[in-house]
Amino acid sequence: xxxxxxxxxxxxxxxxxxxxxxxxxxxxxxxxxxxxxxxxxxxxxxxxxxxxxxxxxxxxxxxxxxxxxxxxxxxxxxxxxxxxxxxxxxxxxxxxxxxxxxxxxxxxxxxxxxxxxxxxxxxxxxxxxxxxxxxxxxxxxxxxxxxxxxxxxxxxxxxxxx
Amino acid sequence: xxxxxxxxxxxxxxxxxxxxxxxxxxxxxxxxxxxxxxxxxxxxxxxxxxxxxxxxxxxxxxxxxxxxxxxxxxxxxxxxxxxxxxxxxxxxxxxxxxxxxxxxxxxxxxxxxxxxxxxxxxxxxxxxxxxxxxxxxxxxxxxxxxxxxxxxxxxxxxxxxx
Numbered sequence: 001x002x003x004x005x006x007x008x009x010x011x012x013x014x015x016x017x018x019x020x021x022x023x024x025x026x027x028x029x030x031x032x033x034x035x036x037x038x039x040x041x042x043x044x045x046x047x048x049x050x051x052x053x054x055x056x057x058x059x060x061x062x063x064x065x066x067x068x069x070x071x072x073x074x075x076x077x078x079x080x081x082x083x084x085x086x087x088x089x090x091x092x093x094x095x096x097x098x099x100x101x102x103x104x105x106x107x108x109x110x111x112x113x114x115x116x117x118x119x120x121x122x123x124x125x126x127x128x129x130x131x132x133x134x135x136x137x138x139x140x141x142x143x144x145x146x147x148x149x150x151x152x153x154x155x156x157x158x159x160x161x162x
Numbered sequence: 163x164x165x166x167x168x169x170x171x172x173x174x175x176x177x178x179x180x181x182x183x184x185x186x187x188x189x190x191x192x193x194x195x196x197x198x199x200x201x202x203x204x205x206x207x208x209x210x211x212x213x214x215x216x217x218x219x220x221x222x223x224x225x226x227x228x229x230x231x232x233x234x235x236x237x238x239x240x241x242x243x244x245x246x247x248x249x250x251x252x253x254x255x256x257x258x259x260x261x262x263x264x265x266x267x268x269x270x271x272x273x274x275x276x277x278x279x280x281x282x283x284x285x286x287x288x289x290x291x292x293x294x295x296x297x298x299x300x301x302x303x304x305x306x307x308x309x310x311x312x313x314x315x316x317x318x319x320x321x322x323x324x
Contacts, residue, residue: 002307003190003215004244010209011320018318024252026200028165036216036232038188038240041205044212047172053165054198057219059232066228069277070198070221076267077254078200082166090186092239105238111300115231138273145164156180158173 022051024078030054031074033130034086035061035093039153042086054080060093060126061086062118063133072139081142085130086158088151093119123150127161184213186240192216193236195292196248197223197255201315204248216242222255222288223248224280225295234301243304247292248320250313255281285312289323 030053034042042048042055054074056067063071063085074080096104101117120126127148135143149158192215196204204210204217216236218229225233225247236242258266263279282288289310297305311320 002244003192004246004307004309006190007192007208007210007215007246008320011207011318014207014209015318015320021316022201024199024201024254024315028168030165030169031198036193036218036236037186038214038216039184039186039212041210041212042217043203043205045173045176046169047176048169048203050201050203050206052200054200055204055219056198056221057217058228059218059235064228064231065277066220066224066226069226069275069279072267072275073221073254073263073279074198076270077258077263082164084166084169092186092235096239101235101239105234105301108238109300109303113231113234113301115227117231117235138271139267139275141271145166147166153186154183156173156177158170158177 026053026078026080028052029079029081030084031056031071031080032084032086033061033063033067035059035088035091037088037091040086040088040151045151045156060091060118060120061130063130068137068139071134075140075142082145083134085127085148086151087123087127088153089123090153091123094121094123124161188215188240188242190214191241191243192246193218193233193242194246194248195223195225195229197221197250197253199250199253202250202313207313207318222253222280222282223292225292230299230301233296237302237304244307245296247289247310248313249285249289250315251285252315253285256283256285286323
């Protein structure tokens, strides 16, 4: 049995206890942008329940063009007005450089990506860059409440980056 | 108090009961790509616990270049070998066309995006397209287990798209 099959069996149990549908319009008006890291259950660590917020995740929790696309849809089509950005300690994105990653990928696949891995070194600086990218987008018109945090994988706490 | 402040108060409670750190290397070797939709608590609906899987999310659960970047890091740096793609019923991405969205955005912000919204009409076809994009990437070398699903927001069930 693959891990995917195990998770599908979990979903069968979940569906049997499903409490019923909720609205697709985020009731808290919040969009969360977080790293894909396996240690972060974003619903649990923010105490979210279904229907309250959009959750967007990629490697690093970076504000890429695809994140801008998603956040623009979140604000203009589904009415969110607050953005929470979450990076975390011990991030895999700090364990290699972009050029190291490209060289490794070329050795393993014979191809070099045209995109950057977006590896970074300074965690707080990367959160500030993410905040700045949201604020600089002409399409994200609700930027009054854009706040960035570091999740401590050691303690479960969020610390704000100012 | 903003919604963000409410969620931070939730996090304080979460951290007080934090059971302790887990490894950042996904123990199930799974990466999940899902829509950002507020109705999907991906951990809950798959029965995931922290440390088991990467979770990646954007508007639509689309396999964009940024998703390929994230999945490549997931496979080559953190050892995942299975991919689960999750779209869902009643998706906001089916409620407008790309040209309608661009026109609306231009009216609201005075600017037209260079990117597509990636709106779609046929749900199953869009899941198949996502599977095909993963399989076509030269950087995603573990494509033996790439499966796509529709989450029914009405019932909580996952249905496989073949």
